[in-house]
Amino acid sequence: MVNRIFLSPPHMSGQEQKYIDEVFKSNYIAPLGAYVTKFEEMITAHTGASYALATSSATAALHLALRVLGIGKDDLVLASSFTFIGSVAPILYQNAQPVFIDSDSSWNLSTELLTKAIDELPVKPKALILTHLYGQMAEIDEIVSICKAHGIFLIEDAAESLGASFKRQESGTFGDLGVFSFNGNKILTTSGGGMLVSENESWIKKAEFLATQAREEALFYQHEEVGYNYRMSNVLAAIGVAQMEVLVQRVAKKREIFSWYQEELSALEEITFMPEVAQSIGNRWLTTLTFAKTDPFSVIKALEKENIESRPLWKPMHLQPLFKESLTFLNGMSEKLFHSGICLPSGTAMCRSEVQKVSTILKEML
Numbered sequence: 001m002v003n004r005i006f007l008s009p010p011h012m013s014g015q016e017q018k019y020i021d022e023v024f025k026s027n028y029i030a031p032l033g034a035y036v037t038k039f040e041e042m043i044t045a046h047t048g049a050s051y052a053l054a055t056s057s058a059t060a061a062l063h064l065a066l067r068v069l070g071i072g073k074d075d076l077v078l079a080s081s082f083t084f085i086g087s088v089a090p091i092l093y094q095n096a097q098p099v100f101i102d103s104d105s106s107w108n109l110s111t112e113l114l115t116k117a118i119d120e121l122p123v124k125p126k127a128l129i130l131t132h133l134y135g136q137m138a139e140i141d142e143i144v145s146i147c148k149a150h151g152i153f154l155i156e157d158a159a160e161s162l163g164a165s166f167k168r169q170e171s172g173t174f175g176d177l178g179v180f181s182f183n184g185n186k187i188l189t190t191s192g193g194g195m196l197v198s199e200n201e202s203w204i205k206k207a208e209f210l211a212t213q214a215r216e217e218a219l220f221y222q223h224e225e226v227g228y229n230y231r232m233s234n235v236l237a238a239i240g241v242a243q244m245e246v247l248v249q250r251v252a253k254k255r256e257i258f259s260w261y262q263e264e265l266s267a268l269e270e271i272t273f274m275p276e277v278a279q280s281i282g283n284r285w286l287t288t289l290t291f292a293k294t295d296p297f298s299v300i301k302a303l304e305k306e307n308i309e310s311r312p313l314w315k316p317m318h319l320q321p322l323f324k325e326s327l328t329f330l331n332g333m334s335e336k337l338f339h340s341g342i343c344l345p346s347g348t349a350m351c352r353s354e355v356q357k358v359s360t361i362l363k364e365m366l
């Protein structure tokens with residue numbers, strides 16, 4: 001495995017072990033402590049969000065977001081279809097009903113279909129879970145105004161887009177609530193973890209209450225509603241603090257890797273890279289592209305033979321057997337992307353020669 005080129009492996013800053021040692025010295029080997037608070041402060045400082053809550057995963061943070069917004073049985077929740085399962089599984093945890101919206105040429109949520117869904121659904125949806133796919137911003141200002149005009153809560157799934165921005169405002173801070181992920185292959189990692197952010201202090205306080213078993217204020221253990229064990233460990237938060245110190249460099253490197261692939265491959269007519277919405281700066285978490293003719297799965301196999309990890313694009317949620325009964329507003333876009341695209345290795349420790357090696361194999365295949 002030594003010479004394997006991975007899709008997006010963890011990339012430590014070098015300070016992680018030192019901070020973990022401090023956690024051990026303090027003996028706060030617990031889902032609370034100074035590093036949890038520091039990690040939350042670094043997220044609010046970087047993103048400009050007013051309040052943050054560190055969680056065990058982004059999926060947990062999304063579940064908390066639905067809970068604090070009061071979304072429950074049979075409520076309709078709009079969602080990007082072209083996303084990862086963690087984005088939408090919490091809708092099912094709440095026994096609510098997902099309504100999947102297809103993509104447009106940005107690869108992200110189609111604002112046209114969003115408007116159509118709101119107009120045509122017999123019941124008003126309560127919320128939209130919007131994914132910024134592969135770290136690239138959706139048409140966020142238009143989506144914010146559509147949601148505001150119709151009184152629909154906006155939850156930004158910024159699990160892939162930490163450090164991305166639109167008109168200098170950070171992803172995750174446009175919606176009523178935003179969520180980041182620190183899973184193993186995200187731009188920053190704590191091995192596993194998430195963050196919930198908002199401008200609304202009472203929602204973040206309520207989320208914290210729910211994330212710590214919904215313990216009422218009393219000397220004894222008193223419970224009036226169901227909660228979860230969703231807080232982040234102080235040990236993992238120490239990793240998060242060390243990772244946050246290099247976020248700006250990591251975004252710059254992801255974007256540099258994308259530009260290297262562009263230089264190598266953009267002359268090929270067969271290839272189209274994922275676009276960037278005007279006035280946005282994506283974090284290019286993964287370099288993704290589509291082929292006009294070539295089967296992406298044959299490319300993935302060819303790269304695998306050279307010990308290079310690549311992946312298909314997300315299989316849209318409306319094509320998943322789990323959601324075969326769900327309502328949809330489709331235009332064929334995400335299905336077409338799924339059948340024609342791949343994610344290329346984009347680890348921030350990659351060097352130019354590795355990008356060239358991947359690109360040479362692609363050129364030979366086409």
Ligand SMILES: *Cc1c(COP(=O)(O)O)cnc(C)c1O
Nearest residue numbers: 057058059084086087159181183
């Ligand atoms: C990774 C990811 C999630 C889930 O994050 P976890 O921290 O692993 O729970 C949710 N949505 C999207 C779009 C993701 O890429």
